[in-house]
Amino acid sequence: MPVKLDDIDRRILRALQRDGRLQNVELAKEVGLSPSPCLRRVKLLEEAGIIDRYVAVLNSAKVGLSLSMFARVWLTAQDAETIDHFMDAMQQLPQVMECYIMLGESDALLRVVVANLDDYRRFQAAHLTRKNGIQNVKTDVPSQIVKQTYTLPL
Amino acid sequence: MPVKLDDIDRRILRALQRDGRLQNVELAKEVGLSPSPCLRRVKLLEEAGIIDRYVAVLNSAKVGLSLSMFARVWLTAQDAETIDHFMDAMQQLPQVMECYIMLGESDALLRVVVANLDDYRRFQAAHLTRKNGIQNVKTDVPSQIVKQTYTLPL
DNA sequence: GCATCTTCGCAACCAAATTGCGAAACCCCT
DNA sequence: AGGGGTTTCGCAATTTGGTTGCGAAGATGC
Numbered sequence: 563m564p565v566k567l568d569d570i571d572r573r574i575l576r577a578l579q580r581d582g583r584l585q586n587v588e589l590a591k592e593v594g595l596s597p598s599p600c601l602r603r604v605k606l607l608e609e610a611g612i613i614d615r616y617v618a619v620l621n622s623a624k625v626g627l628s629l630s631m632f633a634r635v636w637l638t639a640q641d642a643e644t645i646d647h648f649m650d651a652m653q654q655l656p657q658v659m660e661c662y663i664m665l666g667e668s669d670a671l672l673r674v675v676v677a678n679l680d681d682y683r684r685f686q687a688a689h690l691t692r693k694n695g696i697q698n699v700k701t702d703v704p705s706q707i708v709k710q711t712y713t714l715p716l
Numbered sequence: 717m718p719v720k721l722d723d724i725d726r727r728i729l730r731a732l733q734r735d736g737r738l739q740n741v742e743l744a745k746e747v748g749l750s751p752s753p754c755l756r757r758v759k760l761l762e763e764a765g766i767i768d769r770y771v772a773v774l775n776s777a778k779v780g781l782s783l784s785m786f787a788r789v790w791l792t793a794q795d796a797e798t799i800d801h802f803m804d805a806m807q808q809l810p811q812v813m814e815c816y817i818m819l820g821e822s823d824a825l826l827r828v829v830v831a832n833l834d835d836y837r838r839f840q841a842a843h844l845t846r847k848n849g850i851q852n853v854k855t856d857v858p859s860q861i862v863k864q865t866y867t868l869p870l
Numbered sequence: 871g872c873a874t875c876t877t878c879g880c881a882a883c884c885a886a887a888t889t890g891c892g893a894a895a896c897c898c899c900t
Numbered sequence: 901a902g903g904g905g906t907t908t909c910g911c912a913a914t915t916t917g918g919t920t921g922c923g924a925a926g927a928t929g930c
Contacts, residue, residue: 565778575779578772582736587917596879601918603877614775616736617866620729621768624719627868630816632825649862656869662784662858671786671856675868702825704816708803712771712866714781714829715810741886753909755887 565612570595572716574603575612579713582616619712627675630659631682632702634668637695648695657685668700719766724749726870728757729766733867736770773866781829784813784861785836787844788822790852802849811839822854 567575573593577584584592590600607613622628637644645663652661652672660673672690676682682701690699721729727747731738738746744754761767776782791798799817806815806826814827826844830836836855844853 567779575772575774579774580771582770582772585917595877597918598880598920599878610778611775612778614773616770616772617734618729618732618736618770619768619866620733620868621765622868624764624766625721625729625868625870632816632818653863656867658863659866659868660864661862662786663860663862664786665857665859667856670862671858702821703819704825705819706817708815708817708824709807709812710814712773712813713810714774714776714779714813716779739886749908750910751887752889752911756908 651694
């Protein structure tokens with residue numbers, strides 16, 4: 563459920579989405595408050611859960627994980643147990659960055675990070691299998707990342 | 717190209733991916749260094765571009781953007797001009813969180829955040845059109861977000 | 871227009887970051 | 901195995917940023 567934000571809140575959120583480690587004195591200047599009330603608002607936004615967390619974003623190429631692969635998966639069955647088991651497994655696999663249960667054509671969509679195609683093939687053979695409730699996989703390969711942002715429009 | 721990281725570097729990166737605003741004195745305790753060399757290592761990781769940036773992650777439901785929609789798009793043509801124009805447009809649209817040029821079945825894959833299905837329909841009618849080089853769109857709707865993480869496995 | 875509530879900003883204090891430098895650890899070569 | 905050189909650590913002093921209490925200002929409602 564959306565929360566009521568005023569203009570200063572939005573400016574704070576936009577600035578912190580852009581730079582999560584912006585120092586409060588700089589943030590205050592940017593949003594037009596003095597540091598104390600600015601920091602209080604940030605704390606409130608955190609406590610309200612609007613700011614969920616702060617993360618360092620790594621350059622995936624530089625840590626040897628330059629490939630994102632998309633996998634559309636169809637499960638062996640549609641019962642709650644199969645789905646729960648599948649979801650648990652995807653939660654546990656560190657290479658799985660995103661996982662959605664889908665309506666319509668496929669049962670789920672995954673984005674998986676790997677070092678290269680070999681790595682992906684091994685990942686698929688080991689994990690995208692009946693063991694985890696998966697009957698069929700269609701892999702889609704990006705040839706280029708045009709945009710990957712964490713910044714929600716406000 | 718991957719960069720040579722030692723065990724302390726990996727611990728720093730894992731900790732900062734989890735909490736981008738971890739105070740250095742806490743981080744130092746966690747990785748087993750004193751604060752000065754720990755902070756120096758963080759700075760080096762930033763300068764090397766391994767840590768690309770820090771971001772605040774918002775709760776999308778609480779800012780009224782609780783729906784992620786996936787759009788597979790086919791372009792009107794495959795020439796560089798059409799593709800460049802399309803990529804530019806996707807870069808500019810704040811609702812587009814992810815955009816990949818794909819090999820194989822579709823030409824591109826988008827993840828778009830919106831408030832609701834109405835919002836998505838308006839977005840699609842306004843932007844996923846010939847105006848931006850798009851000939852055909854197939855929308856995939858998640859029914860549940862199982863996993864959305866920014867934490868690369870190290 | 872007044873009262874009450876919310877938010878701001880100052881100032882004092884505390885904590886964290888920064889930086890220089892000497893020491894320790896590690897690595898390489900003879 | 902030892903010595904020399906390079907890299908990294910950690911201490912300490914200084915600087916900067918964060919925290920918190922409180923009075924003032926602004927906003928809202930009656």
